[in-house]
Amino acid sequence: MNSSTSSLSLEPLEPLDSPQTPPQRGCPRCEYVRQASDTAPAWQCPRCGIAYDKVQPGAATPQPSARKTAPGKAQARSAQAQASQQTERPSRSPAPQRPWALIVFTVGMVVLLGLVGWKWQARQQQAAERATRATADAQAQTVAQAKARQDEDAQLQAAESLWRNHKSEQALPTVEAMAQQGHPRAMVLLGLMHWEGRGGMAKNPTQALQWLQKAAQQGSALAAVWLGFIHEKGPQDLRQPSLAENWYRKAARAGDSTGLYSLGKLYAQDLPGVGYRPVQALMLLELAARDFNANPAQESLTPNNQSAFWAQGAMRSLEPRMSITDAAQARRLADAWKPGMPLE
Numbered sequence: 001m002n003s004s005t006s007s008l009s010l011e012p013l014e015p016l017d018s019p020q021t022p023p024q025r026g027c028p029r030c031e032y033v034r035q036a037s038d039t040a041p042a043w044q045c046p047r048c049g050i051a052y053d054k055v056q057p058g059a060a061t062p063q064p065s066a067r068k069t070a071p072g073k074a075q076a077r078s079a080q081a082q083a084s085q086q087t088e089r090p091s092r093s094p095a096p097q098r099p100w101a102l103i104v105f106t107v108g109m110v111v112l113l114g115l116v117g118w119k120w121q122a123r124q125q126q127a128a129e130r131a132t133r134a135t136a137d138a139q140a141q142t143v144a145q146a147k148a149r150q151d152e153d154a155q156l157q158a159a160e161s162l163w164r165n166h167k168s169e170q171a172l173p174t175v176e177a178m179a180q181q182g183h184p185r186a187m188v189l190l191g192l193m194h195w196e197g198r199g200g201m202a203k204n205p206t207q208a209l210q211w212l213q214k215a216a217q218q219g220s221a222l223a224a225v226w227l228g229f230i231h232e233k234g235p236q237d238l239r240q241p242s243l244a245e246n247w248y249r250k251a252a253r254a255g256d257s258t259g260l261y262s263l264g265k266l267y268a269q270d271l272p273g274v275g276y277r278p279v280q281a282l283m284l285l286e287l288a289a290r291d292f293n294a295n296p297a298q299e300s301l302t303p304n305n306q307s308a309f310w311a312q313g314a315m316r317s318l319e320p321r322m323s324i325t326d327a328a329q330a331r332r333l334a335d336a337w338k339p340g341m342p343l344e
Contacts, residue, residue, distance in 0.1 A: 152178065156185055160300065168199030179211065187215035188223050188301060221256035222301060228262055229303040241266065242273040252284065255339030257308035258299065261288035268318050278322050282330035285315045287337065
């Protein structure tokens with residue numbers, strides 16, 4: 001056996017039971033040199049408790065803790081500190097999402113309502129303007145009609161004056177034109193011009209009756225009185241008391257004082273086809289007298305002696321021939337009667 005073999009030994013270089021001595025490390029913060037008897041973990045300084053590997057050279061040195069902290073407790077405290085920081089940090093709620101659809105719908109509704117209100121206001125304004133124009137037009141038309149009637153009345157008065165002064169030929173064109181246009185009073189005047197034949201005009205009873213009837217059909221009480229007068233006191237061939245009664249009744253029922261007087265006088269005469277009716281006669285005469293007293297103006301074209309001016313005299317002539325009872329009844333009937341009511 002050579003010498004190299006004899007120098008080998010089977011004994012362990014180090015004792016197996018001897019504990020490994022951790023490397024001696026110095027703390028970068030407190031400069032404590034780690035001893036073999038230290039029980040702190042190898043990564044932690046036994047004196048100040050910091051981790052060797054987490055401390056950077058030149059970093060700020062924290063104050064050493066008075067007590068050594070076990071690794072588990074340090075982790076627990078670190079977790080508690082993080083939890084407390086999270087607890088103390090105010091939680092941020094997510095930003096609410098804006099309801100864009102609702103906003104757009106609301107804006108649209110506001111715009112729509114504004115348009116509807118604007119249209120409604122515009123229509124109301126247009127309606128008010130139309131009503132104002134219609135009122136103004138109606139007033140203008142009323143004024144124009146009133147002026148036209150005044151002009152017609154003035155023309156008729158001038159024509160009547162010419163007729164009374166026996167200048168019928170000068171008045172005839174104006175009267176005929178107005179009668180053709182349907183003016184009732186012009187029809188009456190034209191009928192009288194044909195009936196009396198003044199100022200160079202020949203009498204024409206047929207034309208006279210036609211024009212008077214046209215005027216009476218249009219509601220002229222004056223024309224109805226003239227027709228009744230012609231059938232009562234006109235030429236013998238035209239006298240017919242029943243026709244006179246009908247025409248007088250037409251004027252009287254309208255409330256015309258001349259018609260009331262003429263019909264009352266007719267009933268007080270006891271004419272054939274009419275008879276003697278004293279109660280109705282006194283009632284009609286009473287109504288004629290009341291109307292004349294309320295409106296004493298007389299119609300210039302009324303037949304002679306047919307005005308209600310004579311009603312009081314006719315009553316004084318009739319009433320003495322009546323009983324007190326009949327006279328009282330006649331006045332009660334007069335009190336109750338109104339224009340348009342029957343005269344039976």
